[in-house]
Amino acid sequence: MSIHDFSGATNDSAIDAYTDARQAEYVAFLHRVPFAIDALNLGFLTGFREDCSYQQQQFLNLKLPVGMLDNDFRNPNLDRYTERVLEHGPDVGIIGDAYDRAEARTYVRAVRDLQKRVPETEFVIVPKCKAALEEIPDDIVVGYSRGYADILAHDFSDPVDWRGRRVHILGGSPPKQLTVIDQLTQPTLTGDPPADIVGLDWNGLHRGAQFGEFWTDNGWDDSGRDADHMTVRATVRHGLGHVRSFWENQGVWPEGPTEYTGRTQYQPPTPADLHSSTCVECEDDVWRGSRGPFVAEYDTGDVCGYCCYGCYFAHRTRNHLEEVMGEASVYFPPTSS
Known part of the structure; x- marks a missing residue:
């Protein structure tokens, strides 16, 4: 049976259950501005790692919502991460990696405390062994490591171990993530419940864009490498569009419009923001024009x-x-009138 063929399901409600399980609540892309702006406009959940930021300080008046706050997995510190969560109030928080039962219990206690203080945030604990996975209660989202990590989920577990759980897929290109989604949600002969794919993230687009390559469902396309007009930003944005289309075609992209763009705060520039009255193009005085300065x-x-x-x-x-x-x-x- 094809991985997308639900003919083995017994009734319409079963088909609906598997279809709903595949559809994510969000697809995340973590990066700085201006890339985060384009991702927001395309409906992605944006954010950054706790030791980073959007780097929006270089702009006059720009503030983006922190949709997802990742932890610094190379230098984890739960107290520091907690402070950052309380500072930003993200929609999703990747709280940390649990390498044993004791660490899993520590993160569970931290999640329970934070749920009282920031109840709107969805927290994710990333198990790094089967014992840690078993220690995390079913109502807490578990992170399935698929991208850049020291231990990947398939190194210590089987797909059946994740079924019936709420899952966020961490990293890996869309085809690799799709394989995981199929493994965790497709109908089985034994009737195992599907995992609920809550969300996923992948930040690999920028690396290829620096070499003029953008991602498509047919692989990396380097047609922008020799195009002068294709900036890194434009190349990343083009790849983001392909990623969204890929997930829409697979029934994984979130249903309905997202609210993220409406939470962006921005005030456009005015002539008062100019530090010079010289036109950057012709070097005339910008105030001597018939209408006054144009500012970008x-x-x-x-x-x-x-x-x-x-x-x-x-x-x-x-x-x-x-x-x-x-x-x-x-x-x-x-x-002028």
């Missing part, structure tokens, strides 16, 4: 002033610049 904030963090629209367009096009928040990042002076 780019994803490089630069705020540039122009004496006219023509200078803005020429400078932007020649240098392959992109505004941090699209048209919202451009100040157009009022037209």
